[in-house]
Amino acid sequence: MSALIETQDLTRHYPSGEGVVAALEGLDLEIGPGEFVAAMGPSGSGKSTFLNLIGCLDQPTRGRYRLAGEDVAALPPDRVAALRGEQIGFVFQSFNLLPRSDALANVEMPMLYRGLPRRIRRERAAIALERVGLGQRMHHTPSQLSGGQQQRVAIARALVNGPGLLLADEPTGALDSRTGLEIMALFQALNRAGVAILCVTHDADVAAFASRTLRFRDGKMIEDSRYQPVDAEAMLRQKFQ
Amino acid sequence: MAEALLAALGALAANKLRAALTALGIFIGVAAVIVTVAVGAGARQQVLAQIQSLGANLLVVWGAxxxxxxxxxxxxxxxxxxxxxxxxxxxxxxxxxxxxxxxxxxxxxxxxxxxxxxxxxxxxxxxxxxxxxxxxxxxxxxxxxxxxxxxxxxxxxxxxxxxxxxxxxxxxxxxxxxxxxxxxxxxxxxxxxxxxxxxxxxxxxxxxxxxxxxxxxxxxxxxxxxxxxxxxxxxxxxxxxxxxxxxxxxxxxxxxxxxxxTVSIRNLSEIAATRDASARTLSLLLAAVAAVSLLVGGIGVMNIMLVSVTERTREIGLRLAVGARRRDILRQFLLEAVLLALLGGAVGVIVGIGLAHTLAGVAGWPVLIQWDAVALAVTVSALTGLFFGYYPARRAARLDPITALRHE
Structure with a gap:
């Protein structure tokens, strides 16, 4: 099976004062479909730049990036936008929900840009919310939901276009430990169902739920290790029952 | 398109007072245009009727x-x-x-x-x-x-x-x-x-x-x-x-x-036409006021749209991240600006027509609602929204998704 993510010499420089800062330098990497990868490192290590490049939100200074076999740098902007919408789901630390829209409308939003009819959007959004366990709260606005529930809405939104890759930026950063654990359990369940996950975190406990960890320092990847993940569901039962 | 309209309406409804105050400028401009044109047309019609009643193409010779x-x-x-x-x-x-x-x-x-x-x-x-x-x-x-x-x-x-x-x-x-x-x-x-x-x-x-x-x-x-x-x-x-x-x-x-x-010759329709000309000057002056009001209203729309873009920077970043193209963002904000201006225009039309009728009733001025002027005023208000909304919308569409997402 071919790689989902494939980078060669992926490099991102930022101009800074007199010179340039190498936020990411010469990254060669392959991530297969269905992997659960954690990217770790202190702030400024390049892990966020890595995530932005993988998410097609940023363009590399040098090097190649293929997502599902497509060379992203060669694509026109509209095609990149479509790629973001259909191949990638984003989950943010601060959820980034539209405060005035209910859960259903928030989840529907990515489908607006694919021009899907309203009926199908509603249907799929409802299914995605069921999948993250919020079937009963579809018409709640974010302010009526807890942090964990809001993050579930955000995950439903990320999943709704059926992407092969979920990008999560400190997904548990704003949550208490139990809720964080629940979110990680959800990620593991989604991963078992075939969704590849790339999760940026500075928390080794979070990285332990992945099956592979990439460590970054000063713009370079210094470690790439594979291991048996901790079962979040089991830990949840053990800790809170 | 209908859904985009609803979304734009929803965004405006979230800040009702702000939207209303912004639309006020356009509203005054449009109402002024309609009243002005109605009064001007009414006066002209009256003068034309008078000229008609005096007799067209008539010269009157008086003994000196x-x-x-x-x-x-x-x-x-x-x-x-x-x-x-x-x-x-x-x-x-x-x-x-x-x-x-x-x-x-x-x-x-x-x-x-x-x-x-x-x-x-x-x-x-x-x-x-x-x-x-x-x-x-x-x-x-x-x-x-x-x-x-x-x-x-x-x-x-x-x-x-x-x-x-x-x-x-x-x-x-x-x-x-x-x-x-x-x-x-x-x-x-x-x-x-x-x-x-x-x-x-x-x-x-x-x-x-x-x-x-x-x-x-x-x-x-x-x-x-x-x-x-x-x-x-x-x-x-x-x-x-x-x-x-x-x-x-x-x-x-x-x-x-x-x-x-030994004789003097008067062209009576000319006397009436002079009054027509002075009515026309007044109309022109009021039309200038209306144009300035529309301009000020347009700047108000631009101002509030810029504020809105800043406030919703994260939302824009999010939309870009989930697959919105830049032109989707441009369209969304442009639509909001046009809708805002049109809202002002619509209220302006209603109030303008009401005011014209009130003037006719209370002050006894002859007024004549010119429907082409009403259509023009509405079109101009939409164009005002389009013109003054373009810069903020373009700014929204050109935001860098990474910085937009991190915006506090």
Whole structure:
């Protein structure tokens, strides 16, 4: 099976004062479909730049990036936008929900840009919310939901276009430990169902739920290790029952 | 598209007061445009109606020194226009359709036990043509009847109301200076002239009849008339005919080259047109105010859209991250700006029309709602939104998704 993510010499420089800062330098990497990868490192290590490049939100200074076999740098902007919408789901630390829209409308939003009819959007959004366990709260606005529930809405939104890759930026950063654990359990369940996950975190406990960890320092990847993940569901039962 | 509209409406509804205040500028502009144009058009229509009532293509010749509003001729003032001049003018000047010599006098008119003081106009049948008179009942008198001195009169609508009330006066008799006259017709209503005089307060009779029975004059002045009404053929130059008339009277009165004219010639429609021009100037001024208001309103829209873009930076970042193209973002904000401006425009239309009707009712101004101006005002308000919304929308569409997502 071919790689989902494939980078060669992926490099991102930022101009800074007199010179340039190498936020990411010469990254060669392959991530297969269905992997659960954690990217770790202190702030400024390049892990966020890595995530932005993988998410097609940023363009590399040098090097190649293929997502599902497509060379992203060669694509026109509209095609990149479509790629973001259909191949990638984003989950943010601060959820980034539209405060005035209910859960259903928030989840529907990515489908607006694919021009899907309203009926199908509603249907799929409802299914995605069921999948993250919020079937009963579809018409709640974010302010009526807890942090964990809001993050579930955000995950439903990320999943709704059926992407092969979920990008999560400190997904548990704003949550208490139990809720964080629940979110990680959800990620593991989604991963078992075939969704590849790339999760940026500075928390080794979070990285332990992945099956592979990439460590970054000063713009370079210094470690790439594979291991048996901790079962979040089991830990949840053990800790809170 | 319908959903994008709903989304834009929702975004505006989230800040109702702000949206309302922003739309206010556009609203004032549009309302001002509509009221201005309505008042302007109303005034013009009134003036046109007055010009029509005076008689189109009409020149009136007065004896010199006799002022427009003055009725009496001063002592020793020799009347210098004659009935024969009026007969001669169309023969000498080809562009003239008809010319009618006219004498006017204030007289007491009696019918049964009613009496009324009114202006008696003694003239030719040509007078009806020159002043575009119509009859609402009966008929005009003919040339033969006029020349043979038959005692026939036509009454203006005001005279009929005062002497006969609702009764039909045709065939009845009135008396002036104890002479009986047969009423053969009622003149069509004309209303006020631009000087505010009631044009329907009039009795018209044949000139020679008046000379014999009502307006006695010394033998020397038997053929004298006060004014001559000259109607110019359609399409001929009024000013050319005015000059020809001037020359006609200079010759006829044997005026030396260095002497002043013995007659004065007035173009009544020109007097009315002057009023039209001043109404137009006022309209132009108000239109300028409206344009400035629309400009200020547009800047308000731009300002609030810039604020909105800043406030919703994270939302824009999010939308870009989930697959929105830059033109989707551009369209979203542009639509909001246009909708905001249109909202102001729509309220402006309603209030503008209401205000115009209020002015018509309360101040008694003649107003005429111009629907093409309403359509124009709405279009302009939409264009204002489009123009002033473009810069903020472009700014939103060009945001860098990474910085937008991190925006606090």
């Amino acid at each position: 020194n006799v002022r427009l509003g003055g009725v009496s001729m001063g002592a020793g003032q020799r009347p210098n226009l004659s009935w024969d001049d009026a007969q001669e003018i169309p023969r000498q000047i080809a562009a003239v359709q008809v010319a009618a010599g006219t004498s006017r006098q204030q007289q007491q008119v009696v019918a049964g036990n009613q009496n009324w003081s009114t202006t008696v106009v003694a003239t030719d049948p040509d007078y009806f043509v020159a002043h575009d008179w119509t009859t609402q009942e009966g008929r005009f008198f003919t040339n033969e009847e006029a020349m043979s001195g038959r005692k026939l009169v036509l009454l203006g609508a005001t005279v009929v109301e005062n002497l006969f009330g609702d009764e039909d006066p045709v065939g009845r008799e009135i008396r002036i200076r104890s002479t009986p006259f047969e009423v053969i017709g009622v003149l069509g209503r004309k209303g006020q002239n631009p000087m505010g005089q009631d044009q329907d307060d009039v009795v018209i009779m044949p000139f020679w009849t008046a000379r014999r029975s009502v307006m006695g004059a010394p033998r020397a002045f038997a053929r004298a008339v006060g004014t001559i009404s000259v109607k110019v053929h359609e399409g001929e130059s009024m000013s050319d005919v005015e000059e020809e008339l001037r020359q006609f009277f200079r010759q006829r009165h044997r005026v030396a080259a260095n002497e002043p004219d």
